[in-house]
Amino acid sequence: MKYIVIKCGGSVLDNLPRSFYEDIVKMHQEGEFIPIIVHGGGPLITSLLKNLNVETTFVNGLRVTNHEVLDIVEMVLSGSVNKQVVRNIVEVGGEALGISGVDGSLLKAEPTSDSKNLGFVGDVIEVNHNVINTIIEQGYIPVISPIGIDDSGQRYNINGDIAASAIAKSLKANLCFISDIPGILIEKNGIKTKLDKASKSIIETLIENKTIYGGMLPKVKAAIDGLVHNIPEVGIINGFEKNSLIDYMDGKKVGTKIVLEEGIA
Numbered sequence: 001m002k003y004i005v006i007k008c009g010g011s012v013l014d015n016l017p018r019s020f021y022e023d024i025v026k027m028h029q030e031g032e033f034i035p036i037i038v039h040g041g042g043p044l045i046t047s048l049l050k051n052l053n054v055e056t057t058f059v060n061g062l063r064v065t066n067h068e069v070l071d072i073v074e075m076v077l078s079g080s081v082n083k084q085v086v087r088n089i090v091e092v093g094g095e096a097l098g099i100s101g102v103d104g105s106l107l108k109a110e111p112t113s114d115s116k117n118l119g120f121v122g123d124v125i126e127v128n129h130n131v132i133n134t135i136i137e138q139g140y141i142p143v144i145s146p147i148g149i150d151d152s153g154q155r156y157n158i159n160g161d162i163a164a165s166a167i168a169k170s171l172k173a174n175l176c177f178i179s180d181i182p183g184i185l186i187e188k189n190g191i192k193t194k195l196d197k198a199s200k201s202i203i204e205t206l207i208e209n210k211t212i213y214g215g216m217l218p219k220v221k222a223a224i225d226g227l228v229h230n231i232p233e234v235g236i237i238n239g240f241e242k243n244s245l246i247d248y249m250d251g252k253k254v255g256t257k258i259v260l261e262e263g264i265a
């Protein structure tokens with residue numbers, strides 16, 4: 001069975017066209033690639049924290065997460081956002097089952113190496129993909145929120161890109177990041193240009209010269225980590241462009257394809 005992990009960023013979730021979900025349901029029905037959705041929800045978390053007068057900061061694109069923030073992160077991701085995505089799929093005639101990384105210990109996590117600064121932010125150490133396979137066998141599209149859990153029951157806030165890459169690695173699945181930009185952008189003579197393809201070494205240069213920053217950092221790091229661990233293909237595409245996902249799956253030149261080495265298509 002071939003899988004594709006589709007990571008829907010919080011940047012686009014509220015405004016994805018109906019056709020985006022129709023394309024996913026069609027893909028699920030046709031059966032060549034089984035879609036697995038992992039979602040973010042960063043902007044909604046930020047706006048709720050703001051409403052509650054809780055300060056929130058990011059380090060290298062990751063949210064500093066204390067107890068108070070962690071409560072809100074879980075509420076937003078595993079509650080509002082997860083169920084909204086399920087409803088969006090149902091609305092276009094699909095069947096989806098929403099689950100958090102905590103359920104069935106789907107995302108076994110440990111604190112990141114920078115836990116001194118980041119608090120309860122997790123790295124995924126194991127994916128219990130039996131849970132995903134069970135959902136798929138029952139005919140549902142899995143919709144996964146990126147909260148992890150350790151053996152003591154402690155939860156962790158996991159960046160959606162990192163969770164998606166871990167799931168893709170465990171299933172040897174293709175990985176596609178759906179975001180609010182056409183792909184990785186660089187500035188050439190004052191004009192923003194999209195890279196059709198970006199290799200590991202180009203990405204490292206773009207991180208060093210700060211062309212890649214903020215939320216794009218975990219995306220490209222998760223992409224490279226996935227490719228190193230045998231994910232067949234990783235792309236970043238714009239969810240607002242009509243049929244971008246189907247076009248990407250058909251091998252058309254949409255978004256940015258991430259590769260390990262220049263010259264590898």
Ligand SMILES: Nc1ncnc2c1ncn2[C@@H]1O[C@H](COP(=O)(O)OP(=O)(O)O)[C@@H](O)[C@H]1O
Nearest residue numbers: 009010011179180181184185211212213215216
């Ligand atoms: N070189 C770059 N090209 C495109 N976007 C970039 C780049 N560097 C940083 N970004 C930022 O990364 C954002 C996407 O990451 P993020 O906001 O976390 O999105 P998502 O919620 O879709 O995961 C873009 O909206 C843009 O502001």
Ligand SMILES: CC(=O)N[C@@H](CCC(=O)OP(=O)(O)O)C(=O)O
Nearest residue numbers: 010040041042062063158159160
């Ligand atoms: C550790 C960390 O940063 N977690 C993210 C989880 C949500 C997410 O990844 O949302 P996007 O996909 O919209 O960026 C956060 O708290 O915002």
